[in-house]
Amino acid sequence: VELELFGILLRSCLLTWTGYGNLPLLRDDFTARGWGTDAQVTDALLIGQVAPGPTGLWVVSFGYLTFGWVGGVLALIASALPPLLVLLAARVRDRLAAWPATGGFLRGLAMATTGVGTVILPLLLVDASHRAGAAATFGLAAVCCLLGLHPRVPPWAILLGGATLGGVLWPRLA
Amino acid sequence: VGPWCQLRLWTVIGLQSVGGGAATLSLMFRTFVDRRQTLDAAEFGRDWGLAQLSPGMHVLSMAVLLGRGLAGWRGVLLATVGLMIPSALLTILLTGAYRWASRDLGWLDGPLWGLVPAVVGLATAVSIRQLWPLLREARAESRTALVTAVGVLVGSVAAFLLGLPVVAILLGGAGAAAVVAGLTVRRSEPAERG
Numbered sequence: 223v224e225l226e227l228f229g230i231l232l233r234s235c236l237l238t239w240t241g242y243g244n245l246p247l248l249r250d251d252f253t254a255r256g257w258g259t260d261a262q263v264t265d266a267l268l269i270g271q272v273a274p275g276p277t278g279l280w281v282v283s284f285g286y287l288t289f290g291w292v293g294g295v296l297a298l299i300a301s302a303l304p305p306l307l308v309l310l311a312a313r314v315r316d317r318l319a320a321w322p323a324t325g326g327f328l329r330g331l332a333m334a335t336t337g338v339g340t341v342i343l344p345l346l347l348v349d350a351s352h353r354a355g356a357a358a359t360f361g362l363a364a365v366c367c368l369l370g371l372h373p374r375v376p377p378w379a380i381l382l383g384g385a386t387l388g389g390v391l392w393p394r395l396a
Numbered sequence: 397v398g399p400w401c402q403l404r405l406w407t408v409i410g411l412q413s414v415g416g417g418a419a420t421l422s423l424m425f426r427t428f429v430d431r432r433q434t435l436d437a438a439e440f441g442r443d444w445g446l447a448q449l450s451p452g453m454h455v456l457s458m459a460v461l462l463g464r465g466l467a468g469w470r471g472v473l474l475a476t477v478g479l480m481i482p483s484a485l486l487t488i489l490l491t492g493a494y495r496w497a498s499r500d501l502g503w504l505d506g507p508l509w510g511l512v513p514a515v516v517g518l519a520t521a522v523s524i525r526q527l528w529p530l531l532r533e534a535r536a537e538s539r540t541a542l543v544t545a546v547g548v549l550v551g552s553v554a555a556f557l558l559g560l561p562v563v564a565i566l567l568g569g570a571g572a573a574a575v576v577a578g579l580t581v582r583r584s585e586p587a588e589r590g
Contacts (some may be wrong), residue, residue: 235451235452236451236452237451238451238452239448239451239452239454239562239563241417241453241454241455241548243491265491265494267454269487269490269491269494270487271415271416271423271508272414272504272508273414273483273486273487274410274411274412274413274414274422274483274486274487275410275411275413275420275479275480275482275483275484275486275487276410276413276416276417276453276455276456276479276480276483277416277417277453278417278452278453278456279480279483279484279487282484282487282488283423283487283488283490283491284496286487286491286492286562287486287491287495291488291581294487294488294491298427298480298481298484301452301456301480302454302456302476302480303452304402304449304450304451304457305447305450305452305453305454305456305457305460306450306460306472306476307450307451307452307457307563308446308447308449308450308457308461309460309464309472310459311446311449311450312446312461312464315446321578322577322578322580322581323577323578324574325577326541326544326573326574326575326576326577326578327570327571327574327577328442328445328446328570329442329530329533329534329541329545329573329577330446330544330545330548330569330570330571330572330574331442331445331446331448331449331566331569331570331573331574332438332441332444332526332530332567333445333527333530333545333548333549333552333569333573334445334548334549334551334565334566334569334570335441335444335445335448335566336441336526336527336530336549336552336570337548337549337550337552337553337556337565338552338553338556338562338565338566339523340523340553341553341556341557342521342556343418343516343520343523344516346512346515347512347513347516348517349512350509350512350513351573353509354509357441359509359512359513360513362510362513362514362517363513363514363516363517363520364517365489365517366513366514366516366517366518366521367516367517367518367520367524368517368521368523369517369520369521370422370517370520370521370522371521371524371525373430374404374425376426377412377422377423377426377518378412378423380517380518381412381414381415381419381511381514381518383514383516384502384510384511384513384514384515384517385414385507385508385510385511385514386507386510387457387508387510388506388507388508388509388510388511389506389510390506390575391506391510392409392505392506392507392509392510393506395509396505396509
Protein backbone atom coordinates (compact mmCIF):
# COMPACT_ATOMS: atom_id res chain seq x y z
CA VAL A 223 0.00 0.00 0.00
CA GLU A 224 2.83 2.41 0.87
CA LEU A 225 4.36 2.10 -2.62
CA GLU A 226 0.99 2.66 -4.29
CA LEU A 227 0.31 5.60 -1.97
CA PHE A 228 3.67 7.18 -2.80
CA GLY A 229 3.09 6.62 -6.53
CA ILE A 230 -0.28 8.36 -6.38
CA LEU A 231 1.06 11.27 -4.34
CA LEU A 232 4.07 11.70 -6.64
CA ARG A 233 1.96 11.51 -9.80
CA SER A 234 -0.44 14.15 -8.49
CA CYS A 235 2.42 16.55 -7.72
CA LEU A 236 4.33 15.76 -10.92
CA LEU A 237 1.44 16.29 -13.32
CA THR A 238 0.13 19.55 -11.88
CA TRP A 239 1.25 23.11 -11.32
CA THR A 240 1.04 25.19 -8.10
CA GLY A 241 0.29 24.10 -4.52
CA TYR A 242 -3.43 23.41 -4.98
CA GLY A 243 -3.18 22.08 -8.57
CA ASN A 244 -3.03 18.47 -7.34
CA LEU A 245 -6.30 18.77 -5.39
CA PRO A 246 -8.70 17.25 -7.98
CA LEU A 247 -6.35 14.35 -8.83
CA LEU A 248 -5.66 13.46 -5.21
CA ARG A 249 -9.28 13.76 -4.15
CA ASP A 250 -10.40 11.43 -6.97
CA ASP A 251 -7.64 8.87 -6.33
CA PHE A 252 -8.19 8.75 -2.57
CA THR A 253 -11.99 8.68 -2.55
CA ALA A 254 -12.12 6.08 -5.35
CA ARG A 255 -9.94 3.72 -3.26
CA GLY A 256 -11.80 4.48 -0.03
CA TRP A 257 -8.59 5.90 1.49
CA GLY A 258 -10.01 9.33 2.27
CA THR A 259 -13.16 11.43 2.36
CA ASP A 260 -14.16 14.88 1.13
CA ALA A 261 -14.29 16.03 4.77
CA GLN A 262 -10.64 15.05 5.19
CA VAL A 263 -9.74 17.01 2.05
CA THR A 264 -11.51 20.10 3.44
CA ASP A 265 -9.84 19.68 6.84
CA ALA A 266 -6.42 19.36 5.20
CA LEU A 267 -7.01 22.49 3.09
CA LEU A 268 -8.01 24.46 6.20
CA ILE A 269 -4.96 23.28 8.15
CA GLY A 270 -2.74 24.00 5.13
CA GLN A 271 -3.97 27.58 5.20
CA VAL A 272 -3.33 28.05 8.90
CA ALA A 273 0.01 26.23 9.05
CA PRO A 274 3.24 27.99 8.00
CA GLY A 275 5.08 27.12 4.79
CA PRO A 276 4.10 26.84 1.13
CA THR A 277 0.41 26.17 0.37
CA GLY A 278 1.32 22.81 -1.16
CA LEU A 279 1.91 21.47 2.34
CA TRP A 280 -1.82 20.80 2.62
CA VAL A 281 -0.87 17.45 1.03
CA VAL A 282 1.23 16.61 4.10
CA SER A 283 -1.77 17.28 6.33
CA PHE A 284 -3.95 15.14 4.05
CA GLY A 285 -1.39 12.34 4.07
CA TYR A 286 -1.27 12.44 7.87
CA LEU A 287 -5.07 12.50 8.21
CA THR A 288 -5.45 9.44 5.99
CA PHE A 289 -2.33 7.32 6.70
CA GLY A 290 -0.80 8.78 9.88
CA TRP A 291 2.93 9.55 10.05
CA VAL A 292 3.74 7.32 7.05
CA GLY A 293 1.25 9.25 4.91
CA GLY A 294 2.59 12.60 6.11
CA VAL A 295 6.22 11.72 5.40
CA LEU A 296 5.46 10.15 1.98
CA ALA A 297 3.42 13.24 1.04
CA LEU A 298 6.32 15.49 2.06
CA ILE A 299 8.80 13.56 -0.10
CA ALA A 300 6.39 13.36 -3.05
CA SER A 301 5.71 17.09 -3.00
CA ALA A 302 9.39 18.05 -2.59
CA LEU A 303 10.66 16.07 -5.61
CA PRO A 304 8.88 17.59 -8.70
CA PRO A 305 10.09 21.19 -8.11
CA LEU A 306 13.67 19.88 -8.45
CA LEU A 307 12.97 19.56 -12.18
CA VAL A 308 13.52 23.32 -12.36
CA LEU A 309 17.23 22.46 -12.21
CA LEU A 310 16.96 21.00 -15.72
CA ALA A 311 15.45 24.25 -16.97
CA ALA A 312 18.20 26.20 -15.17
CA ARG A 313 20.84 24.02 -16.81
CA VAL A 314 19.40 24.62 -20.28
CA ARG A 315 19.26 28.35 -19.48
CA ASP A 316 22.94 28.37 -18.45
CA ARG A 317 24.02 26.49 -21.59
CA LEU A 318 22.14 28.86 -23.87
CA ALA A 319 22.97 32.00 -21.90
CA ALA A 320 25.08 33.45 -24.72
CA TRP A 321 22.15 33.39 -27.17
CA PRO A 322 20.28 36.71 -27.36
CA ALA A 323 17.03 34.77 -27.70
CA THR A 324 17.60 33.24 -24.23
CA GLY A 325 17.63 36.69 -22.62
CA GLY A 326 14.45 37.57 -24.51
CA PHE A 327 12.80 34.28 -23.47
CA LEU A 328 13.58 34.80 -19.78
CA ARG A 329 12.44 38.41 -19.76
CA GLY A 330 9.29 37.46 -21.67
CA LEU A 331 8.61 34.68 -19.17
CA ALA A 332 9.05 37.08 -16.25
CA MET A 333 6.76 39.68 -17.88
CA ALA A 334 4.08 37.07 -18.67
CA THR A 335 4.27 35.71 -15.09
CA THR A 336 3.82 39.24 -13.73
CA GLY A 337 0.95 39.90 -16.16
CA VAL A 338 -0.95 36.76 -15.14
CA GLY A 339 -0.24 37.56 -11.46
CA THR A 340 -1.68 41.06 -11.94
CA VAL A 341 -5.04 39.48 -12.76
CA ILE A 342 -4.90 36.56 -10.33
CA LEU A 343 -4.00 38.59 -7.23
CA PRO A 344 -7.16 40.80 -7.18
CA LEU A 345 -9.26 37.69 -7.95
CA LEU A 346 -7.98 36.15 -4.72
CA LEU A 347 -9.68 39.00 -2.87
CA VAL A 348 -13.13 38.36 -4.34
CA ASP A 349 -14.11 35.59 -1.91
CA ALA A 350 -12.78 37.54 1.09
CA SER A 351 -14.68 40.65 -0.05
CA HIS A 352 -17.93 38.64 -0.23
CA ARG A 353 -17.46 37.69 3.40
CA ALA A 354 -16.49 41.07 4.86
CA GLY A 355 -17.17 43.76 2.26
CA ALA A 356 -15.15 44.98 -0.71
CA ALA A 357 -14.08 48.29 0.83
CA ALA A 358 -12.45 46.70 3.90
CA THR A 359 -10.83 43.85 1.91
CA PHE A 360 -9.41 45.91 -0.97
CA GLY A 361 -8.54 48.78 1.40
CA LEU A 362 -6.54 46.49 3.68
CA ALA A 363 -4.81 44.94 0.64
CA ALA A 364 -3.85 48.42 -0.64
CA VAL A 365 -2.40 49.41 2.74
CA CYS A 366 -0.45 46.13 2.96
CA CYS A 367 0.84 46.66 -0.60
CA LEU A 368 2.10 50.15 0.28
CA LEU A 369 3.77 48.78 3.42
CA GLY A 370 5.21 45.91 1.36
CA LEU A 371 6.84 48.37 -1.05
CA HIS A 372 8.87 49.71 1.84
CA PRO A 373 11.95 47.48 2.30
CA ARG A 374 12.19 48.25 6.01
CA VAL A 375 8.76 46.97 6.97
CA PRO A 376 9.19 43.22 7.66
CA PRO A 377 6.68 40.90 5.90
CA TRP A 378 5.90 39.06 9.16
CA ALA A 379 4.74 42.37 10.70
CA ILE A 380 2.38 42.95 7.75
CA LEU A 381 0.98 39.40 8.00
CA LEU A 382 0.59 39.64 11.77
CA GLY A 383 -1.01 43.08 11.43
CA GLY A 384 -3.46 41.77 8.81
CA ALA A 385 -4.45 38.77 10.93
CA THR A 386 -4.82 40.87 14.09
CA LEU A 387 -6.87 43.53 12.32
CA GLY A 388 -9.00 40.77 10.80
CA GLY A 389 -9.67 39.32 14.26
CA VAL A 390 -10.60 42.74 15.66
CA LEU A 391 -12.77 43.88 12.74
CA TRP A 392 -14.45 40.54 11.96
CA PRO A 393 -17.39 40.84 14.42
CA ARG A 394 -18.33 44.19 12.83
CA LEU A 395 -17.73 43.21 9.21
CA ALA A 396 -19.04 39.67 8.87
CA VAL B 397 26.88 32.28 3.36
CA GLY B 398 27.71 29.20 5.45
CA PRO B 399 25.54 26.05 5.47
CA TRP B 400 24.08 26.66 8.94
CA CYS B 401 23.25 30.23 8.05
CA GLN B 402 21.52 29.05 4.85
CA LEU B 403 19.55 26.42 6.74
CA ARG B 404 18.51 29.02 9.32
CA LEU B 405 17.46 31.49 6.59
CA TRP B 406 15.26 28.92 4.84
CA THR B 407 13.78 27.65 8.10
CA VAL B 408 12.85 31.19 9.13
CA ILE B 409 11.34 31.89 5.69
CA GLY B 410 9.32 28.66 5.88
CA LEU B 411 8.06 29.21 9.42
CA GLN B 412 7.12 32.85 8.78
CA SER B 413 5.22 31.99 5.59
CA VAL B 414 1.72 32.10 7.00
CA GLY B 415 -0.90 32.54 4.29
CA GLY B 416 0.70 30.59 1.47
CA GLY B 417 3.08 30.91 -1.45
CA ALA B 418 2.71 34.65 -1.94
CA ALA B 419 3.96 35.23 1.60
CA THR B 420 6.87 32.83 1.00
CA LEU B 421 7.80 34.69 -2.20
CA SER B 422 7.72 38.07 -0.42
CA LEU B 423 9.96 36.73 2.34
CA MET B 424 12.43 35.33 -0.20
CA PHE B 425 12.51 38.69 -2.01
CA ARG B 426 13.14 40.56 1.23
CA THR B 427 15.81 38.11 2.38
CA PHE B 428 17.82 37.68 -0.81
CA VAL B 429 17.24 40.94 -2.72
CA ASP B 430 16.86 43.52 0.07
CA ARG B 431 18.88 42.14 2.96
CA ARG B 432 21.50 39.76 1.57
CA GLN B 433 21.69 41.29 -1.95
CA THR B 434 22.68 37.94 -3.44
CA LEU B 435 20.76 38.90 -6.61
CA ASP B 436 18.96 41.97 -7.91
CA ALA B 437 15.21 42.42 -8.42
CA ALA B 438 15.38 41.77 -12.20
CA GLU B 439 17.29 38.49 -11.67
CA PHE B 440 14.75 37.53 -9.02
CA GLY B 441 11.95 38.22 -11.53
CA ARG B 442 13.64 36.07 -14.20
CA ASP B 443 14.19 33.19 -11.74
CA TRP B 444 10.54 33.43 -10.66
CA GLY B 445 9.56 33.20 -14.32
CA LEU B 446 11.74 30.10 -14.78
CA ALA B 447 10.24 28.54 -11.63
CA GLN B 448 6.82 28.60 -13.35
CA LEU B 449 8.07 25.98 -15.82
CA SER B 450 8.49 23.22 -13.26
CA PRO B 451 5.66 21.09 -11.89
CA GLY B 452 4.58 21.18 -8.25
CA MET B 453 5.06 24.06 -5.83
CA HIS B 454 6.55 27.06 -7.62
CA VAL B 455 7.85 28.65 -4.42
CA LEU B 456 9.88 25.50 -3.77
CA SER B 457 11.24 25.63 -7.36
CA MET B 458 12.21 29.24 -6.67
CA ALA B 459 13.91 28.21 -3.41
CA VAL B 460 15.78 25.50 -5.34
CA LEU B 461 17.02 28.09 -7.87
CA LEU B 462 18.08 30.51 -5.13
CA GLY B 463 19.78 27.69 -3.19
CA ARG B 464 21.63 26.59 -6.33
CA GLY B 465 22.84 30.16 -6.82
CA LEU B 466 24.07 30.30 -3.22
CA ALA B 467 25.92 26.98 -2.95
CA GLY B 468 25.22 24.59 -5.84
CA TRP B 469 23.82 21.16 -4.94
CA ARG B 470 24.42 21.76 -1.24
CA GLY B 471 22.39 24.96 -1.48
CA VAL B 472 19.56 23.10 -3.24
CA LEU B 473 19.48 20.51 -0.46
CA LEU B 474 19.58 23.12 2.31
CA ALA B 475 16.82 25.19 0.67
CA THR B 476 14.55 22.15 0.27
CA VAL B 477 15.19 20.84 3.78
CA GLY B 478 15.00 24.24 5.48
CA LEU B 479 11.87 25.41 3.71
CA MET B 480 9.95 22.14 3.87
CA ILE B 481 10.83 20.00 6.90
CA PRO B 482 10.19 22.38 9.85
CA SER B 483 6.98 23.67 8.21
CA ALA B 484 5.82 20.13 7.38
CA LEU B 485 6.51 19.02 10.95
CA LEU B 486 4.46 21.90 12.30
CA THR B 487 1.69 21.09 9.78
CA ILE B 488 1.57 17.50 11.04
CA LEU B 489 1.48 18.65 14.68
CA LEU B 490 -1.34 21.09 13.87
CA THR B 491 -3.22 18.32 12.04
CA GLY B 492 -2.86 16.07 15.09
CA ALA B 493 -4.07 18.85 17.40
CA TYR B 494 -6.98 19.59 15.06
CA ARG B 495 -8.03 15.93 15.01
CA TRP B 496 -7.80 15.79 18.77
CA ALA B 497 -9.61 19.11 19.40
CA SER B 498 -13.29 19.78 18.91
CA ARG B 499 -12.74 21.13 15.35
CA ASP B 500 -14.54 24.32 16.24
CA LEU B 501 -12.26 26.83 14.54
CA GLY B 502 -14.81 29.61 14.10
CA TRP B 503 -12.56 31.99 16.08
CA LEU B 504 -10.04 31.75 13.23
CA ASP B 505 -12.44 33.25 10.65
CA GLY B 506 -11.43 36.85 11.38
CA PRO B 507 -7.62 36.36 11.40
CA LEU B 508 -7.85 34.18 8.26
CA TRP B 509 -9.90 36.85 6.48
CA GLY B 510 -7.33 39.51 7.49
CA LEU B 511 -4.47 37.35 6.21
CA VAL B 512 -5.85 37.21 2.65
CA PRO B 513 -5.55 40.96 1.85
CA ALA B 514 -2.22 41.09 3.71
CA VAL B 515 -0.78 38.28 1.56
CA VAL B 516 -2.24 39.71 -1.67
CA GLY B 517 -0.89 43.18 -0.80
CA LEU B 518 2.58 41.76 -0.11
CA ALA B 519 2.59 39.75 -3.35
CA THR B 520 1.49 42.80 -5.35
CA ALA B 521 4.35 44.79 -3.81
CA VAL B 522 6.84 42.09 -4.90
CA SER B 523 5.36 42.11 -8.44
CA ILE B 524 5.77 45.89 -8.66
CA ARG B 525 9.28 45.81 -7.25
CA GLN B 526 10.48 43.17 -9.72
CA LEU B 527 8.63 44.69 -12.69
CA TRP B 528 10.37 48.10 -12.70
CA PRO B 529 13.96 46.78 -12.90
CA LEU B 530 12.93 44.45 -15.75
CA LEU B 531 11.42 47.36 -17.69
CA ARG B 532 14.41 49.61 -16.92
CA GLU B 533 16.77 46.89 -18.14
CA ALA B 534 14.74 46.47 -21.36
CA ARG B 535 14.74 50.23 -21.97
CA ALA B 536 18.53 50.35 -21.54
CA GLU B 537 18.87 47.50 -24.07
CA SER B 538 16.79 48.91 -26.92
CA ARG B 539 13.45 50.45 -27.76
CA THR B 540 12.36 47.15 -29.36
CA ALA B 541 13.15 45.27 -26.13
CA LEU B 542 11.03 47.72 -24.11
CA VAL B 543 8.10 47.54 -26.55
CA THR B 544 8.32 43.71 -26.51
CA ALA B 545 8.37 43.57 -22.70
CA VAL B 546 5.35 45.87 -22.37
CA GLY B 547 3.59 43.99 -25.19
CA VAL B 548 4.09 40.63 -23.44
CA LEU B 549 2.86 42.09 -20.14
CA VAL B 550 -0.32 43.56 -21.65
CA GLY B 551 -0.84 40.54 -23.93
CA SER B 552 -0.60 38.08 -21.04
CA VAL B 553 -3.20 40.04 -19.05
CA ALA B 554 -5.55 40.01 -22.07
CA ALA B 555 -4.91 36.32 -22.77
CA PHE B 556 -5.65 35.38 -19.16
CA LEU B 557 -8.87 37.40 -19.20
CA LEU B 558 -9.84 35.58 -22.39
CA GLY B 559 -9.47 32.28 -20.53
CA LEU B 560 -6.35 30.86 -22.19
CA PRO B 561 -4.39 28.25 -20.15
CA VAL B 562 -1.65 29.79 -17.98
CA VAL B 563 1.11 27.52 -19.31
CA ALA B 564 0.24 28.51 -22.89
CA ILE B 565 0.31 32.20 -21.94
CA LEU B 566 3.71 31.91 -20.25
CA LEU B 567 5.31 29.90 -23.04
CA GLY B 568 3.66 32.05 -25.73
CA GLY B 569 4.88 35.30 -24.15
CA ALA B 570 8.38 33.96 -23.56
CA GLY B 571 8.56 32.46 -27.07
CA ALA B 572 7.45 35.70 -28.73
CA ALA B 573 10.02 37.71 -26.73
CA ALA B 574 12.75 35.18 -27.66
CA VAL B 575 11.93 35.43 -31.39
CA VAL B 576 11.96 39.24 -31.28
CA ALA B 577 15.28 39.28 -29.37
CA GLY B 578 16.85 36.84 -31.84
CA LEU B 579 15.65 38.79 -34.90
CA THR B 580 16.73 42.14 -33.45
CA VAL B 581 20.31 40.94 -32.97
CA ARG B 582 20.42 39.39 -36.46
CA ARG B 583 19.33 42.66 -38.01
CA SER B 584 21.77 44.76 -36.01
CA GLU B 585 24.77 42.48 -36.76
CA PRO B 586 25.16 43.36 -40.49
CA ALA B 587 24.73 47.05 -39.65
CA GLU B 588 27.50 46.80 -37.06
CA ARG B 589 29.77 45.01 -39.57
CA GLY B 590 29.02 47.63 -42.22
